[in-house]
Amino acid sequence: MTLPSEFLDRLRQLVGAANVLSADGDTERYRHEERGLMTSICDAVARPGTADDVAAVVRVCAEAHVPIVAMGGNTGLVGGGVANGGVILSTERLNRVIEVDALNHTMTIEAGCILADLQKTAEDHDCFFPLSLGAEGSCRIGGNISTNAGGVGVLRYGNTRDLILGLEVVLPDGRIWSKLNGLRKDNTGYDLKHLFIGAEGTLGIVTKAVVKLFPRPRAKVTLMAALPTLDYVLILFDRIRAACGDRLAAFEMVPELGIELVTRHIPDTRDPFAERHPWYVLMELTSPRPGDDLRAEVENAMGEAFEAGIVVDAVFADSETQGRALWKLREEIPAAQTREGGSIKHDVSVPVSKTTEFVRLAMEAVCAEMPGLRPCPFGHIGDGNIHFNLTQPPGMDKAAFIARWADFNRIVHDLTKRYSGSISAEHGIGLVKRDELEHYTSPLDIELMRRVKRALDPNNIMNPGKIFTA
Numbered sequence: 001m002t003l004p005s006e007f008l009d010r011l012r013q014l015v016g017a018a019n020v021l022s023a024d025g026d027t028e029r030y031r032h033e034e035r036g037l038m039t040s041i042c043d044a045v046a047r048p049g050t051a052d053d054v055a056a057v058v059r060v061c062a063e064a065h066v067p068i069v070a071m072g073g074n075t076g077l078v079g080g081g082v083a084n085g086g087v088i089l090s091t092e093r094l095n096r097v098i099e100v101d102a103l104n105h106t107m108t109i110e111a112g113c114i115l116a117d118l119q120k121t122a123e124d125h126d127c128f129f130p131l132s133l134g135a136e137g138s139c140r141i142g143g144n145i146s147t148n149a150g151g152v153g154v155l156r157y158g159n160t161r162d163l164i165l166g167l168e169v170v171l172p173d174g175r176i177w178s179k180l181n182g183l184r185k186d187n188t189g190y191d192l193k194h195l196f197i198g199a200e201g202t203l204g205i206v207t208k209a210v211v212k213l214f215p216r217p218r219a220k221v222t223l224m225a226a227l228p229t230l231d232y233v234l235i236l237f238d239r240i241r242a243a244c245g246d247r248l249a250a251f252e253m254v255p256e257l258g259i260e261l262v263t264r265h266i267p268d269t270r271d272p273f274a275e276r277h278p279w280y281v282l283m284e285l286t287s288p289r290p291g292d293d294l295r296a297e298v299e300n301a302m303g304e305a306f307e308a309g310i311v312v313d314a315v316f317a318d319s320e321t322q323g324r325a326l327w328k329l330r331e332e333i334p335a336a337q338t339r340e341g342g343s344i345k346h347d348v349s350v351p352v353s354k355t356t357e358f359v360r361l362a363m364e365a366v367c368a369e370m371p372g373l374r375p376c377p378f379g380h381i382g383d384g385n386i387h388f389n390l391t392q393p394p395g396m397d398k399a400a401f402i403a404r405w406a407d408f409n410r411i412v413h414d415l416t417k418r419y420s421g422s423i424s425a426e427h428g429i430g431l432v433k434r435d436e437l438e439h440y441t442s443p444l445d446i447e448l449m450r451r452v453k454r455a456l457d458p459n460n461i462m463n464p465g466k467i468f469t470a
């Protein structure tokens, strides 16, 4: 589709010429994602600065049946922000914090705010916004809401969905639906905001939100434990949870290969242990009470685990810097895998009680499929979400390895379904997992989703072709 120049002129009248980009060089950074796996086709990028301007742009597009892809920080991993013609609507100018109500423990914000900036704003008001993920320095909250982002804080604070009290959304016909009351109790009919959270921009464009805040952590302990076998990861989780309750804020699993690849490829990283171990767990405990001796508490539980042979070694961070260094060993795994060669990724979840059993069986199955394959399962074991990533066999042609992606999907996702798990725990569906969703979801599920889509977006202009084909 090529949009007529009169259409672009109308957009320019609405949001200003400087905020309608159409030259290839100007639109490039919106059309390409960081990993270089997918490229958008689009005639224009519109950058409205207010919700009213978003609504005006949507109305013009709706009249002309021009598709719109809403874009935040362009950090998605499943092609949800990839356009196939039409207009990319960037929320980057909607970046104001409207209100912080510290007593109500809420913050009202615009969709284009960068996640790390919101964490900082909360901190400036002596509060805490717990959403935290690898892309937090560049992802924008509207995208986090539209994908129901997960991350490392889910164990204690829930997904993005659990952190949202109110939303403002521009609907596909250009009307603004707004419910920004910040209430913790509100049973007045269908809770419509949940339709838009995780909808990947297919039902409307999120322009504002009221998010929950929490007491700021004032005591923190970060540690990494080394374990001799996979099954002990879950046993350790159970013990630490029993001993420390909700002070346990993160519980992340790292395999030996993860440490090997990160220390090989990522500058300024080192293995904190004297020798390699098959499995590691990165834990963080926090408390809003500065006097809480979290270290004594967790040392006690770890001592018992050590006695029982569940843990063979552990390192505690003695400073913020050391804590960050431990986190780096976990967070840089995907980047290190990319440098090692071809990497096939899965983002699955199973019940927490089944995580290690699932990982063991999935590792056996994928290794039987391809000798020399190096599975690198890591992630949020405390909430059941495993990034079941596979690194290519050494020396294999990268393209030939990546060409087998669908075969490995079938193996890993079939097993996921056997455990009543999810084929997309936190990344969404977008384009990349559309066929997998169709394959693993009941026809009734898909039918209901399509009915919702048609009810709200009968002309299919909002991020068409994402999640499912309309």
Ligand code: ZN
Residues within 6 Å of the ligand: 150, 151, 379, 380, 387, 426
């Ligand atoms: Zn993750």
